[in-house]
Amino acid sequence: MEAAAPIVSVVMPVYNTAAYVAQTIEAILAQTFRDFELLILDDGSTDDTPAVLKRYAALDSRIRIISRENKGIVASRNELIAACRGKYMAANDADDLSVPDRFEKQVAYLESHPECVLLGSRVVVMDPYGSPSYITDHKLTHEDIEKQLLGNGGGWAVVQSSMMCRTEAARKVGGYRGEHPVFSEDHDFYLRVAELGKFANLPEPLTWYRRHYSSTTRTYYLEKVKRHAETREKVLREAHQRRGLPFPADWTFSPITAPPRDEQARLWGWAALKHGNIAVARKHAKSAVRYGPFKLASWKLLLTAFRRSADTKGQVFPNAYR
Incomplete structure (x- = not known):
């Protein structure tokens, strides 16, 4: 049944x-x-x-x-x-x-x-x-x-x-x-x-x-x-x-754009720092330096991430690190 x-x-x-x-x-x-x-x-x-x-x-x-x-x-x-x-x-x-x-x-x-x-x-x-x-x-x-x-x-x-x-x-x-x-x-x-x-x-x-x-x-x-x-x-x-609507005469296609990998890593890294996820921020910082080694912003993120204490976790999805 x-x-x-x-x-x-x-x-x-x-x-x-x-x-x-x-x-x-x-x-x-x-x-x-x-x-x-x-x-x-x-x-x-x-x-x-x-x-x-x-x-x-x-x-x-x-x-x-x-x-x-x-x-x-x-x-x-x-x-x-x-x-x-x-x-x-x-x-x-x-x-x-x-x-x-x-x-x-x-x-x-x-x-x-x-x-x-x-x-x-x-x-x-x-x-x-x-x-x-x-x-x-x-x-x-x-x-x-x-x-x-x-x-x-x-x-x-x-x-x-x-x-x-x-x-x-x-x-x-x-x-x-x-x-x-x-x-x-x-x-x-x-x-x-x-x-x-x-x-x-x-x-x-x-x-x-x-x-x-x-x-x-x-x-x-x-x-x-x-x-x-x-x-x-x-x-x-x-x-x-x-x-039954007219199609807008001024319509144009707006494509999605993705930032370069080093820039994306920096964006994620600073967001992780903001939410107290130091270990995650360090991963993104290393990625930022790897893909943008000549960018001062990449090294700034790396220095900031490794100066912060990683003793506690910040906000993550429930059970995200089980």
């Missing part, structure tokens, strides 16, 4: 994320809201990810693993949507972390706001080691979020790993569309779901969003800016047309 359907289906596509996925799973299992299933689709990982997933699936019956050859993020997200049994679908990427009361707060909001079809939150942006950098200032209301979606805000108007939506809505729009590459598939999905009801972001950060050197932003997006510009324009033109 099949178990009763849970309230929430958590969907997590994974690909070669052995360095982070265990902590991500533990953060989900630590949720105060317990009525969920965790659906993890391994998109043909070639590292230790499958072994990590197998270990956790043996520990908790709410975890269901789907493994197959690599097909890409769009196919993975759509397979996960099809597998959902819950009323709500919560997205959580394999390197991002949900705070313990994320599901509890999002379910409560969606239950009390039937007009809302998709809910996100502000997020804590963290470095590769789990040290916080800053809290985002995401817009909160449907009107402001849709304005960003129809402009240059892109898919960042709602962070994917903070998103909980009504599963019925995700299926009604046909899920994600395979014609759009990485980044645009989220943007296009949001624009179509927004035609079914209201969006909102909760003001408190319910997700810790990880940035690291091997993230998709660096390895995919920056190599294919021209293609992404063309796709972004196509997505937006279609969305304006569906809404």
Whole structure:
């Protein structure tokens, strides 16, 4: 006899994320809201990810693993949507972390706001080691979020790993569309779901969003800016047309830019110092000197980091250093 359907289906596509996925799973299992299933689709990982997933699936019956050859993020997200049994679908990427009361707060909001079809939150942006950098200032209301979606805000108007939506809505729009590459598939999905009801972001950060050197932003997006510009324009033109709105004559594509590696290390290093994470700051300082050895700013960070006492840890995600 099949178990009763849970309230929430958590969907997590994974690909070669052995360095982070265990902590991500533990953060989900630590949720105060317990009525969920965790659906993890391994998109043909070639590292230790499958072994990590197998270990956790043996520990908790709410975890269901789907493994197959690599097909890409769009196919993975759509397979996960099809597998959902819950009323709500919560997205959580394999390197991002949900705070313990994320599901509890999002379910409560969606239950009390039937007009809302998709809910996100502000997020804590963290470095590769789990040290916080800053809290985002995401817009909160449907009107402001849709304005960003129809402009240059892109898919960042709602962070994917903070998103909980009504599963019925995700299926009604046909899920994600395979014609759009990485980044645009989220943007296009949001624009179509927004035609079914209201969006909102909760003001408190319910997700810790990880940035690291091997993230998709660096390895995919920056190599294919021209293609992404063309796709972004196509997505937006279609969305304006569906809404009966004129496409802005002055629209221009604003690409994401990533700082040089030494500069990024310095930004993360100073943020780690600010939050009292001295050991992390020292790692970034060494990286800054390695990639920017002739930059005075790199040596200033290194000197400052090694002058500070490393006796105590500062603010990190709960259980980040278990």
